[in-house]
Amino acid sequence: MDRLNGKTAVVTGGGSGIGFGIAQRFVAEGAFVFLFGRRQDALDAAVAKLGPNAAAIQGSVTELADLDRLFAAVEAQRGTLDILVANAGTGELAPLGDITPGHYDRAFDVNVKGTLFTVQKGLPLMRAGGSIILTGSTTGEMGTPSFSIYSASKAAVRNFARSWALDLKGTGIRVNVVSPGPTLTDLALDVVGREPFEALGASTPIGRLGDPSEIGAVAAFLASSDSSFMTGGEVFVDGGLAQI
Incomplete structure (x- = not known):
């Protein structure tokens, strides 16, 4: 597997969960992440697992100065950027009637503002053939009960x-969305709870939760020239949940 050989990638929210699954596949395909x-x-911990073809920058996608530091480091170390994955996200359960300004601000600051400025600040380093991947849902x-703010942000x-x-x-430069369904991550278990989340996975046509590595495999396809005729699109990796 060397479809991304020599490429430089950024993955936000890359230290765990789906972001780490994407980064792991990118490194396996030859990218520096x-x-x-x-x-x-x-x-x-993630860099220790990924090895010498990975580096980490600490910061928040909601802080523009942190994003400036990230892309300054990319430019200094690699010169250009081939793949940008705007994956960082957050969500909380809150039914209509209980939603607070804090629920709204936290979700939209990370999921919408963070995605926007991650892409906008990384774009000057990208060149023809580059791939931008946004994590949807x-x-x-x-419609998802008690999850309307997160859903609207996605x-x-x-x-x-x-x-x-x-x-x-x-x-x-192409831009596409990878939209996971119920995927086994610590964040999802913290938000939803193990028992109801596993029940959701069991309700899919495939009958189980997804693994972050499965999202990583599709992200690698979108990052590579195998998807060269795709832009503005969305690929669901959801066990069929949103397809029936």
Whole structure:
């Protein structure tokens, strides 16, 4: 597997969960990956697992100065950027009637503002043939009880890809969305709880939760020239949850 040989990638939220699954596959395919995230301990553990073709920058996608530090490091060490994965995200359960401004601010600051400025600040380092991958969600397509703020934020991410595909016309840079379904991560278990989350996985046509490595495999396809005729699109990796 060397579809990404010599490529430089950034994965936000890359220290754990789906972001780490993506980074792990990218390294296996030959890329050098910069992980970006808030928790230094998780980043250090991830780099130790990934080996010499990974580096970590600590920071938050909600802080523009942190994003500036990230892309300054990428430019200093690698010169250019081939693959940008705006994966960092967060969510909380809150039914209509109990939603607070804090619920809204936390979700939209990370999922929407963070995605926007991650891409905008990384874009000057990208060149023709580059691939931008946004992490969406099945919740952007489906009604989901007690999860409307997160779901709305992911619907915004989906439209970013449609609109940015037009903004990037003629540059040779593509932008697509990978939308996971119920995937076994610590964050998902913390938000939803193990028993209801496993029940959700069992309700899919495939009948189980997804693994972050399965999202990584599809992200590697979107990052590679195998998807060279795709932009503005969305690929669901959801066990069929949002397809029936």
